[in-house]
Amino acid sequence: MGIGAAEMMFRCVFQGSISMQDCLMELPMCTALHNLKGICLSTCTSRTTNISFPKKQPRVIVPCLCQLPDSLLIFLILVPALILAAEDTTSITMTWALSLLLNNRDALNQVEQELDIHVGNNRLLVKESDIKNLVYLQSVIKETLRLYPTAPLSVMHESIEDCTINGYHVSTGTWLIINLQKIHRDPFIWENPFKFRPKRFMTTHKNIDVRGHNFELIPFGSGRRMCPGVSFALQIMQLTLANLLHWFKFETPLNEAVDMREAAGMTSPKATPLEVHITPHLPTFVYDSNN
Numbered sequence: 001m002g003i004g005a006a007e008m009m010f011r012c013v014f015q016g017s018i019s020m021q022d023c024l025m026e027l028p029m030c031t032a033l034h035n036l037k038g039i040c041l042s043t044c045t046s047r048t049t050n051i052s053f054p055k056k057q058p059r060v061i062v063p064c065l066c067q068l069p070d071s072l073l074i075f076l077i078l079v080p081a082l083i084l085a086a087e088d089t090t091s092i093t094m095t096w097a098l099s100l101l102l103n104n105r106d107a108l109n110q111v112e113q114e115l116d117i118h119v120g121n122n123r124l125l126v127k128e129s130d131i132k133n134l135v136y137l138q139s140v141i142k143e144t145l146r147l148y149p150t151a152p153l154s155v156m157h158e159s160i161e162d163c164t165i166n167g168y169h170v171s172t173g174t175w176l177i178i179n180l181q182k183i184h185r186d187p188f189i190w191e192n193p194f195k196f197r198p199k200r201f202m203t204t205h206k207n208i209d210v211r212g213h214n215f216e217l218i219p220f221g222s223g224r225r226m227c228p229g230v231s232f233a234l235q236i237m238q239l240t241l242a243n244l245l246h247w248f249k250f251e252t253p254l255n256e257a258v259d260m261r262e263a264a265g266m267t268s269p270k271a272t273p274l275e276v277h278i279t280p281h282l283p284t285f286v287y288d289s290n291n
């Protein structure tokens with residue numbers, strides 16, 4: 001595939017530079033989609049030919065979508081879009097969190113201690129109700145999202161009317177790209193901005209959260225188009241990371257530092273795969289139990 005499916009959708013939705021048909025041609029070929037793709041392609045072709053687009057407007061996806069039946073819309077567009085938006089982002093963030101912890105063994109020890117205290121080593125599952133007690137782990141996730149926001153340049157927005165922000169005139173139709181990573185590493189806001197210090201969210205930045213209210217930390221964006229998956233993402237990441245670190249002891253091969261180089265793209269995955277050695281962390285009988 002010359003261009004990623006996500007990027008295709010992006011260009012289709014935001015720039016109108018690629019038609020919906022081309023965009024759908026690039027969707028991943030999972031079995032369900034393979035069968036449904038043909039239906040959608042023909043549906044789109046027949047439906048879009050009768051749509052008249054305003055002359056000056058680029059051809060965008062929304063008018064096409066509005067004409068699809070709801071069920072088709074959900075299965076062909078919303079479900080893949082949600083999978084695209086949800087899968088990469090959470091797995092990339094968890095990989096960075098684990099990498100940061102492996103390069104900062106004190107922090108890793110602290111997470112393990114917290115789990116020992118609040119979950120204990122005679123219980124297998126960390127439950128949702130445990131998360132409120134795992135404040136250090138929550139801070140680890142926040143600090144990871146600060147240093148490695150999954151969408152470092154967020155998502156492009158376009159102003160729909162002239163406005164003035166902080167004395168700067170912004171005309172209608174201006175494209176706005178926010179450099180989240182730059183804001184998250186601003187030395188005027190964050191002391192030692194490049195250091196991994198989860199504790200800052202328990203002390204100096206205790207009241208800063210990631211839900212779009214504090215503009216110094218907006219990995220999920222802010223305002224009416226901010227990420228609707230924020231609560232789900234935080235819950236999944238906290239629960240998954242807590243369980244992984246509770247079940248296993250993580251180490252790097254030969255105890256080497258993890259390579260923290262980032263790959264380029266709309267999202268920012270690690271440039272190289274994360275390799276770890278895992279060994280059981282709990283007594284054997286706990287793994288045999290179901291609790």
Ligand code: HEM
Pocket residue numbers: 081082085086087089090093149150151154155156219220221222224225226227228229230232233
């Ligand atoms: C670490 C996890 C995640 C991060 C960092 C993240 C980040 C973002 C960002 C920065 C945006 C753009 C906001 C803007 O335009 O200002 C966005 C949009 C979006 N996200 Fe997430 N996201 C994550 C997980 C998820 C999950 C789990 C879901 C779904 C279950 C999801 C669904 C969406 C959708 C549907 C949009 C588009 C919203 C719109 O345009 O109105 N995201 N996300």
